[in-house]
Amino acid sequence: MVRFGLTVVRHGETRYNKDKILQGQGVDEPLSATGFRQADAAGLFLSSVKFTHVFSSDLLRAKQTAATILGKNKFCKDLEIKYDARLRERKYGVAEGRPLTELKAMAKAAGEQCPSFTPSGGETLDEVRERARDFFEFLCRLAVELEQKEQDMHGAASRSSGASEEHLVFPWTNHCSEAELSSGNGGASKILDANILVVSHGAYMRNWIGYFVSDLNCTLPTNLTKSQLSSVSPNTGVSHFIIKLENGNLLKPEITCVCLNQDSHLVDVGAECVAPKVF
Numbered sequence: 001m002v003r004f005g006l007t008v009v010r011h012g013e014t015r016y017n018k019d020k021i022l023q024g025q026g027v028d029e030p031l032s033a034t035g036f037r038q039a040d041a042a043g044l045f046l047s048s049v050k051f052t053h054v055f056s057s058d059l060l061r062a063k064q065t066a067a068t069i070l071g072k073n074k075f076c077k078d079l080e081i082k083y084d085a086r087l088r089e090r091k092y093g094v095a096e097g098r099p100l101t102e103l104k105a106m107a108k109a110a111g112e113q114c115p116s117f118t119p120s121g122g123e124t125l126d127e128v129r130e131r132a133r134d135f136f137e138f139l140c141r142l143a144v145e146l147e148q149k150e151q152d153m154h155g156a157a158s159r160s161s162g163a164s165e166e167h168l169v170f171p172w173t174n175h176c177s178e179a180e181l182s183s184g185n186g187g188a189s190k191i192l193d194a195n196i197l198v199v200s201h202g203a204y205m206r207n208w209i210g211y212f213v214s215d216l217n218c219t220l221p222t223n224l225t226k227s228q229l230s231s232v233s234p235n236t237g238v239s240h241f242i243i244k245l246e247n248g249n250l251l252k253p254e255i256t257c258v259c260l261n262q263d264s265h266l267v268d269v270g271a272e273c274v275a276p277k278v279f
Contacts, residue, residue: 002245004143004194007049010202011057011065012038013235020100023061024092024122031064035235037269039065042236043072045265049195050075053142056199057087065236066199086135089201090128093121115203125207132208133215137250139196144248147193202232209239209260218255228260237261 012035016023023029031039046069054076056066066081073079095103107117118124200208212218213229218241220229233239239261244254 002140002143002147002193002248003191004139004196004243005192006139006196006198006241006243007046007051008198008200008205008208008239008241009042009046009065009069010205010233010235010237011059011061011199012036012042012068014061017235022092022095022098022100022103024090024096025059025088026091026096028060030060034269035061036064036068038236038266039068040072041265041269042238043069045238046197047072047074049073049197051079051197052146052194054079054081054197054199055084055087056081057089057201057204058083058085059088059201062087062199062201066197069197069199084135086131086138087198087200087204088131090125090203090207091121091123093119093123095119095122115206128204128207129211132204132211136208136211140243140245140250140253142196143194143243144245144250147248150193202235205239206230206232209257212241212255212257216253216255218257220257221259224257224260231261233261234263234266236266237263238265 012031014023014029014035015032016027016029018032018034021027042065051073054066054070056062063081063083070076070079070081092103095106103117103119104114106119107114110117116125209218209229213220238259240258242256242258244256246252246254
């Protein structure tokens with residue numbers, strides 16, 4: 001069985017986030033001073049997690065966040081960050097660079113509501129979901145290939161020291177139930193074939209998680225509310241998933257959400273931790 005960890009982090013705040021202006025793909029803003037503090041805090045929160053791979057959107061706000069997080073890590077400072085356009089924010093077309101209130105007005109004029117409304121030149125939710133699906137299937141293939149290489153090198157009975165033990169990679173143990181951590185195995189230490197960090201964007205991440213839940217029947221934390229599930233992650237909010245592929249079957253991944261949009265690391269940063277749902 002192939003088993004890998006997936007940690008997904010939203011980028012830090014930009015001045016456009018603070019002013020509630022849509023960035024999408026066409027506005028490539030850097031992090032604000034607050035955004036860098038948030039990224040520092042996320043990096044400290046994840047500093048003891050031994051990642052095997054790091055992927056980021058190729059937009060500046062995500063790239064800066066990924067580099068900052070990695071710079072705080074005890075094990076992975078020299079790990080290469082791979083940039084992938086499939087992780088970009090939803091494209092908002094003519095609404096990019098405009099206030100969120102204008103997007104709402106456009107939707108109302110069209111007799112629609114956000115987030116399902118697509119402005120001219122923008123991506124539909126289905127198009128964003130297709131990008132997310134394609135990237136997730138790429139991650140699953142990557143994990144399967146790693147496990148196969150490991151078996152070829154060491155045999156099925158052993159794993160290399162590069163694998164990550166879960167009891168070392170959960171800084172969020174106080175924020176989820178014991179059942180989600182033990183995953184039905186009595187809390188015993190389990191081995192991950194890969195432990196992947198992804199840095200992306202709010203609307204994209206919400207769509208990706210929606211795909212996990214509606215299409216792949218992701219198991220959610222027992223204390224998660226519908227409001228929390230539908231909300232956009234706060235800047236540098238952290239979500240963590242465990243993915244199992246029985247017999248390397250890419251078509252039927254078993255996904256467990258350990259935590260969603262975790263933001264306890266932002267308590268002392270002084271930024272607003274509640275994201276609008278309008279995306």
